[in-house]
Amino acid sequence: MKPIRVLLVDDHCIFRQGLAALLRKEKEFEVVGEAQDGIEAVARAKELKPDIVLMDISMPRSDGVEATRRIRQTLPAVKVVMLTILEQDKKLFEAIKAGAHGYLLKNVKPDALFHTLRGVMSGEAAITRATASKILREFAGQSGSGGGEVYREELSARELSVLQLITEGKTNKEIGRILNIAENTVKNHLQHIRDKLQVENRVQAATFALEQGLIQKKDHAI
């Protein structure tokens, strides 16, 4: 199996080198490069085309949010996972909006890092419920202004129901029970929703739905 190619971006050289040392001992990962700020990150990403960029949020010259935005614009296939000390970091929210696939706290164990990277490669969002909920609340405050009629017409009534329940924080199993359909059917609906909205995971789908005003406001918690 081909290893997951990782670009490490962090201005703290000891942390960055330590991370590289941890990933190096795992056969399923290959550290293809390192960068110490946002500008270097964008250049290295264009040059190396990694599968995943592990990106520190706060860096000199150009921070992780701006670098994420630029990488996602020019290299949409490259996934970006933010690294942060604090889950309450205000820039985290900006990074998710800029296209990051999630984040990792620097106080996680190495196994959690490996697990997250694998998950992101298979389409999962690396984000906790608490942060997803915060993001969705923020978008809920802006919802209805996105002119999402085009998207609403593309989605079936059942897909809109699934989307509504996703933004309320329901799992696939719970959605299946509420709508009286099999969990696999929920997964199929979710796949169709992702395709139609051109998003990569349920968090992005829910965020997009709220941003575009596709669903009714409720107590959003994913």
Added chain:
Amino acid sequence: MRSVFILYENTLFARGLERLLREEGLKVVGSAMQDKQALDRIKKAEPDVIIAEVESKKPESGFLLGRLLRELPRSVVVRVSLDDNSATLYTGHRWTANNAHDLVKEILTSVSSTKGAHRHATT
């Protein structure tokens, strides 16, 4: 072989640093998150050097640093932070000031040799 103890806030940092130090031939005799039990563990491990990660973004971080310097005055403590790329080296030693002259003498010695003071380094 020099022995090192890592006192940390962020697990990823500690595990990565541990691996780097071992690759450099240093002996990591232990590591602990900054909590009340950490000091006992450090005393038990008797390291030559303590690397203490202190994060200014976390208000509770670093509460052990003062106690470390007070209770283990002969230890070499390196304070590092993920906030920036600097490290501070504390090389303390116990001494007694019987009068103002002793105090001034120690201050002057510290300034000239960095003994008892701390130095900054960019990592």
